[in-house]
Amino acid sequence: MLTxxxxxxxxxxxxxxxxxxxxATTIFSLFVFFKRKLSPTQQSTTSWKGYLTYFLIIIGILxxxxxxxxxxxxxxxxxxxxLVNKIDKAIDKYENTINNYKGLKTNWESELKKCEDExxxxxxxxxxxxxxxxxxxxxLEQNETKIKEIKEQLKNTTGNITILKGKxxxxxxxxxxKEKEIKQKQEEEKLxxxxxxxxxxxxxxxxxxxxxxIVGEIGKINVQIGILESDQKLYKSRLKDSKExxxxxxxxxKNAELQYKDLIISGLKEIYDITSAEE
Numbered sequence: 001m002l003t004x005x006x007x008x009x010x011x012x013x014x015x016x017x018x019x020x021x022x023x024a025t026t027i028f029s030l031f032v033f034f035k036r037k038l039s040p041t042q043q044s045t046t047s048w049k050g051y052l053t054y055f056l057i058i059i060g061i062l063x064x065x066x067x068x069x070x071x072x073x074x075x076x077x078x079x080x081x082x083l084v085n086k087i088d089k090a091i092d093k094y095e096n097t098i099n100n101y102k103g104l105k106t107n108w109e110s111e112l113k114k115c116e117d118e119x120x121x122x123x124x125x126x127x128x129x130x131x132x133x134x135x136x137x138x139x140l141e142q143n144e145t146k147i148k149e150i151k152e153q154l155k156n157t158t159g160n161i162t163i164l165k166g167k168x169x170x171x172x173x174x175x176x177x178k179e180k181e182i183k184q185k186q187e188e189e190k191l192x193x194x195x196x197x198x199x200x201x202x203x204x205x206x207x208x209x210x211x212x213x214i215v216g217e218i219g220k221i222n223v224q225i226g227i228l229e230s231d232q233k234l235y236k237s238r239l240k241d242s243k244e245x246x247x248x249x250x251x252x253x254k255n256a257e258l259q260y261k262d263l264i265i266s267g268l269k270e271i272y273d274i275t276s277a278e279e
Contacts, residue, residue, distance in 0.1 A: 132256050147243065154239060157231050164224055189201065
């Protein structure tokens, strides 16, 4: 329940210059009234400056009373509380910023990890593809060297066969000529005298021995030609296989290049998609 003192205190605590002016005017009026009542016969000689002095004294006394008993300074705890509230708001803002940053950082680190993984896979695939290309290229070089060797061997074998066949042709001609000469000598022997028969018989035997020798050489050459022709056939087969292997290696090399290009394009596209999603 409010006491009269509380009402007065509440009224006086009203910070209005007009209110305090009314209070001061009221007190001054009462002062003048009681002064005239107490000395009605005494002629008032007080001038307006004197009354103004009394009025200012009353206002000064009221101001002193207000400052001593009714004026309340803002408690330091209030300012401390306001400061704490501001600090709390700043901390909350900072925490929100940190949380947002952590979220962005987590997403950024996750996307960066994906990019790193993609680049690592791309690098490993590049190394694997490069090694495969190098191996195929090395095999191609070996195959090309082999083809050159086979061609050289085939060339030499074909040349030797040609030479041997030329010798064989010449030996067969020599054989035919000697056989023809033997027949001629045999015909002469039939009509020759005994002495001439002995001479012709010796010539015929000599020619026959030469024919036998030529036949032996022809047989050897035929064997050599047969061996060389077998080698020739083998070299041709090897050359064919080597050329087919070369075509297969070239095809594999081109496929490896295309696969490598496709892999690069695919990897870069995935990295671009990741960075686009991050933005």
